[in-house]
Amino acid sequence: MIGRLLHYSSPRARRLLITELVFIVATAVLQGAAFLLLVPLLQALLRGDTDAAWSWLTVMAAVGAGYVVTTWFASQIGMKASGALLDSLLTRLGDRLIELPVAWFGQDRSGLAAGIATQGAMFVSNMPYAILRQILIGFITPGTVLAGMYVFDWRLAVAMTVMVPVILFGYRWLQRAIGRGDVVHAEAVTDASNRVIEFARAQPALRTAGEGSIADRLVADALQNQHRAYRGLLVTGGAGIATFAGLVQLSLTLLLVVGAYLAVGGTVDVATLIALLVLGVRFNEPIVAAGDLGGGVAVARTTLDQLDRLAAVAALPEPQTPAKPADWGIGFEDVTFGYGDEPVLQDLSFNAPAGGMTAIVGPSGAGKTTITKLIARFYDPESGTVTIGGVPLPELGTATVEAAVAPVSQDVYLFDDTIVNNVWLGNPDMTREEVIAAASRARVDEIAYRLPGGWDARVGEGGTNLSGGERQRVSIARALLKDAPIVLLDEATSALDVGNEIAIGEAIDRIRADRTLIVVAHRLQTIMTAEKIIMLAGDGSISETGTHTELLAAHGSYARYWTERVDATGWQLTPTDAHTHPRL
Missing domain, CATH: 1.20.1560.10 (ABC transporter type 1, transmembrane domain)
Known part of the structure; x- marks a missing residue:
């Protein structure tokens, strides 16, 4: 003893x-x-x-x-x-x-x-x-x-x-x-x-x-x-x-x-x-x-x-000397991964170009969120390789990956602290003024003005004093403050109303020019503007890849998925832009 x-x-x-x-x-x-x-x-x-x-x-x-x-x-x-x-x-x-x-x-x-x-x-x-x-x-x-x-x-x-x-x-x-x-x-x-x-x-x-x-x-x-x-x-x-x-x-x-x-x-x-x-x-x-x-x-x-x-719990392998990625493009090479006996992803291979937005769509349980977790190196794949800039993540090391990736998850957890401090987690080296400026880009200022105490209002344990959409805005503000070259958006706007979704979409558009975005979403506006769309099948494999126009023209699983989403949301298509620009 x-x-x-x-x-x-x-x-x-x-x-x-x-x-x-x-x-x-x-x-x-x-x-x-x-x-x-x-x-x-x-x-x-x-x-x-x-x-x-x-x-x-x-x-x-x-x-x-x-x-x-x-x-x-x-x-x-x-x-x-x-x-x-x-x-x-x-x-x-x-x-x-x-x-x-x-x-x-x-x-x-x-x-x-x-x-x-x-x-x-x-x-x-x-x-x-x-x-x-x-x-x-x-x-x-x-x-x-x-x-x-x-x-x-x-x-x-x-x-x-x-x-x-x-x-x-x-x-x-x-x-x-x-x-x-x-x-x-x-x-x-x-x-x-x-x-x-x-x-x-x-x-x-x-x-x-x-x-x-x-x-x-x-x-x-x-x-x-x-x-x-x-x-x-x-x-x-x-x-x-x-x-x-x-x-x-x-x-x-x-x-x-x-x-x-x-x-x-x-x-x-x-x-x-x-x-x-x-x-x-x-x-x-x-x-x-x-x-x-x-x-x-x-x-x-x-x-x-x-x-x-x-x-005794085995940690993820770390390199003695971390490598440096050539760029911020993301690659999956024959990746297989599962949380139990059944694999979620099977022999998955694709590339997400640096500086562009790649949308991942597919049925529930197809592995969309799992892909973002592998990119953030929450896990290592059972087989195959996940790369950033052509370098496998184990050769980059967890610290390098964490610094390069800003995840905005579907389930947002906020600490029982003030609004400004919850945003400040994105980059503790920033000043309070810089934190507030970044938070305002995600419309968090509206939350601060609503609550007694303003920016110093406490959000409650887990953010219970805020709505789901407000919690996601704080999470997006963190990502904006971190200023990472890779941003992962996992259904990030799912809990926002139309007005707030437009505001967040504008903030995301401002960072698209020089960042690699991986977006997991069913929202049609986001999907159709992506430079590349990856359509997953139910078994965790890729059924189709391409642009929105290319995939609609192929009349495959993506076209069926798109039609179902349009019908579900009540969108109407004009004859001239039925394959490109749906509108209300």
Whole structure:
């Protein structure tokens, strides 16, 4: 456990922990020495030797003073070590979450991350002083006492020594039992946390469903499962602690039996026997206390195991020296990718020219959004190659890809902060005036003027104070502020009304001249103005590519798709521009 704590510690935290451990060991040894001094002190008192008693009492007072000093230093350093360790754990967790591939977040991991960042990290950081200190004292102090007993009477010392393996076995069994129960409990807590977070986020939808919805049942089941796991942990832990305490008391019983036998036989005087029995009681007390806290080590180990599993998640491969793309064109070469057993994209190959707009259309589930995720390197394909400027993304590295690509996703998440700060995420190096100017291009200024507080109005968790269209405008403003050479628009205008859609379309037109745009959309105005259209089939392959005019003239799947969209939106076509410019 100590080695694992040091592994997750920063250099400062490591120094403080080692110093704390040194003082804890010194405290335990001094406490054991003070207990040992009870033997000659009691012997002198029982024999009426006042001078010897005062001498031993003086020595005990000196040892006690040393114990007080080391305890004080251990306490002060322990508090600093706990703070430094907490900072180290949270920093390691944050750094690791940033490094993890987005594929790891495909399942809801919010409960796991929240559990580690709150209860788990806090418990582990407090463990060295609050728990580990008591455990070390609980074994080092009796060890010191046991070693000293060999000086006074080796027979009683042997009687205590034979119980040491039994006590250690009981302690390890206690830790394993509580550890198994805590693993089950931690999984139940994670699932319950995920459900509660999901329940809170989905309130607008759930309230339309009324009481008794499936979400209510899922939350209730998760909480009941957590309660069952916690009860099981209490039963297992209680039984383990009681068993361990019984083993420790068995060692005291053995000491009493052997001591009585020696006293009856006359091989040990009564004064020495009483002193050694008192010492035996002091031998057992710290061990019982250590057993009570042993489960805390198992609980802390669960959090460290979770951190170990996070560290073991394979990250996307990164180059030692990132390559530089020749331009900002995008290429797919025989790309196959899926989220499970069934592939979403199969042997997909196409090129999106640099500085132009490529529209990706097709039926639902054809893999349109997946293409944008592969371009942003949220995933690497199972086979084939995705390139930017002719260079495969693994050779560019994630940092280069992230700097070059500005995604505007269909699902927009805003942090519970101000409007201006949510836009500022697009480029933290910009000034407030530049941020507001970029946000105004996406008509975010209209949102700011509407809300009390203006640009400093809070958007709520997830942006709940804004409408879907307003959240997307903030997301587009981020992309405009980032000023990346590649922009991915995944249904970015799907939640906007007509007036706002026109405004966003104008903003997009202003950046088309010198950027590569990949647009996933069903909106007819966007599709027909693209330099290249990629029509996907339902199985994730490409059925057709070309311009709007070329694909309509081919009378294939795109022409059928276009006709269906025109009929669905109520557009009317004039005879002269039926293949080019539909109009209301």
